[in-house]
Amino acid sequence: MTKAFADHFSPLASHYASSRPTYPPELFDWLASRCAARDCVWDCGTGTGQAAVDLSRVFAQVIATDASAAQIAEATPSARIDYRVAPAEASGLDDASVDLVVVAQALHWFDLDRFYPEARRVLKPGGVIAAWCYGVLHVGDEGDAVDRLVQHFYRDEVGPWWPAERHHVETGYRDLPFPFPPLPAPDFALSAQWTPTHLLGYLRSWSATARFMAANGFDPVERLSVPLLAAWGDPAQTRTVSWPLSLRVGRCSRQTLD
Numbered sequence: 001m002t003k004a005f006a007d008h009f010s011p012l013a014s015h016y017a018s019s020r021p022t023y024p025p026e027l028f029d030w031l032a033s034r035c036a037a038r039d040c041v042w043d044c045g046t047g048t049g050q051a052a053v054d055l056s057r058v059f060a061q062v063i064a065t066d067a068s069a070a071q072i073a074e075a076t077p078s079a080r081i082d083y084r085v086a087p088a089e090a091s092g093l094d095d096a097s098v099d100l101v102v103v104a105q106a107l108h109w110f111d112l113d114r115f116y117p118e119a120r121r122v123l124k125p126g127g128v129i130a131a132w133c134y135g136v137l138h139v140g141d142e143g144d145a146v147d148r149l150v151q152h153f154y155r156d157e158v159g160p161w162w163p164a165e166r167h168h169v170e171t172g173y174r175d176l177p178f179p180f181p182p183l184p185a186p187d188f189a190l191s192a193q194w195t196p197t198h199l200l201g202y203l204r205s206w207s208a209t210a211r212f213m214a215a216n217g218f219d220p221v222e223r224l225s226v227p228l229l230a231a232w233g234d235p236a237q238t239r240t241v242s243w244p245l246s247l248r249v250g251r252c253s254r255q256t257l258d
Contacts, residue, residue, distance in 0.1 A: 031058075031130055046066045052076075052083075056078050062078075088109075099127050135243060181250055195235060
């Protein structure tokens with residue numbers, strides 16, 4: 001059965017562009033080192049281009065696609081990045097044209113029965129495919145006052161409004177099929193130094209927050225901001241925000257998928 005595109009992020013595109021975390025540069029250096037060439041990479045489900053910008057540092061060309069036109073409209077421009085509106089399952093790319101396929105925090109939205117053959121079609125023989133996700137954030141030390149507020153917000157305030165696919169992020173994509181011979185990868189850390197303003201913006205970029213607002217008619221982040229700012233203290237002070245990063249990497253053969 002074909003899985004229809006569920007656009008959870010177009011209403012949040014501006015929040016997404018300004019508030020989402022960036023990935024460690026070492027991740028992209030390592031991925032590039034696994035590729036036989038660095039001519040072209042497909043960043044599939046690019047959103048507003050968080051991964052595409054870093055990929056443009058290590059590849060000559062980045063083709064960055066997303067099914068959401070609103071997300072692409074907010075993407076960071078670059079001479080090396082060709083942004084296109086296209087579904088993951090029908091990219092429009094040429095056969096055997098890319099050295100690497102990257103899916104950053106988006107694999108759980110795809111129709112995998114159609115996406116994996118598409119990835120195999122556009123990859124050069126021996127090319128690499130990498131998919132990763134980052135799970136539930138922690139602010140400072142786990143269990144401190146700010147972190148407790150954020151965990152309660154995630155699980156109890158907007159928790160019922162998470163799409164079902166969010167389960168795959170929480171499990172680090174371990175239960176999703178990934179039919180490519182695996183490449184062992186090192187561990188990479190995802191963290192940022194944020195003020196409370198940046199953190200609150202990130203919470204507004206969640207699909208669950210948007211669905212909560214649509215169902216209830218008010219912004220739950222605004223309600224959270226009062227106790228969070230009180231617990232934070234000096235609003236100019238930054239705190240370490242960290243996420244578990246789960247990465248799956250494989251090498252493409254030209255054989256038919258099982």
